[in-house]
Amino acid sequence: MNTEHLIETAKSVGFDDAGALDVSKLEFLQEVRDMCAADKCHNYGRSWSCPPAAPSLEEMRDKVKNYSQGLLVQTVGHLEDSLDFEEMMAAAARHAERFDKLWDALKAEYPDLYPMGSGGCQKCGPGNCAYPDAPCRFPEKLAYSMEACGLVVSRVATDNDMKYNHGKDTICYTAAFLLD
Ligand code: SF4
Numbered sequence: 567m568n569t570e571h572l573i574e575t576a577k578s579v580g581f582d583d584a585g586a587l588d589v590s591k592l593e594f595l596q597e598v599r600d601m602c603a604a605d606k607c608h609n610y611g612r613s614w615s616c617p618p619a620a621p622s623l624e625e626m627r628d629k630v631k632n633y634s635q636g637l638l639v640q641t642v643g644h645l646e647d648s649l650d651f652e653e654m655m656a657a658a659a660r661h662a663e664r665f666d667k668l669w670d671a672l673k674a675e676y677p678d679l680y681p682m683g684s685g686g687c688q689k690c691g692p693g694n695c696a697y698p699d700a701p702c703r704f705p706e707k708l709a710y711s712m713e714a715c716g717l718v719v720s721r722v723a724t725d726n727d728m729k730y731n732h733g734k735d736t737i738c739y740t741a742a743f744l745l746d
Pocket of ligand 1: 689
């Protein structure tokens, strides 16, 4: 698919914005992994999708060498105010649904695509990840978050001419697909 077709496909599953991702600009940083270890999101050591289960920075740097094309996608939620947790959760759910749909739409043409999501995987429900006692229940749908991979999401967006901050009382979820 050319870039235009990729963007159209992303918009057709509902994403609010989509654009080409320049794979050569991705930087996998220890400081981001260190922020994960601070466990502010309560996913560190509790999910197969997050550190320390996520690939190492070296593995990520090696992995991107296999990809020449990428796609960045966003879901934007418009909040009534900064405490509008209902819309924050609803936007996250919309984003997760769109992410799965786009993954399905792209995998026929890109069977080796590498998806990177937003935040820890919530497929089994909050606090119900099988980690570390049992294998992931849906390994074919396991995506590491961009942060878990060591990426500064705001920087990835701006490096690729996409907005990260969509204005007052908005929330933005960003995900990426590496395509060979
Ligand atoms: S699919 Fe379930 S077991 Fe696998 S990472 Fe997600 S929450 Fe954990």
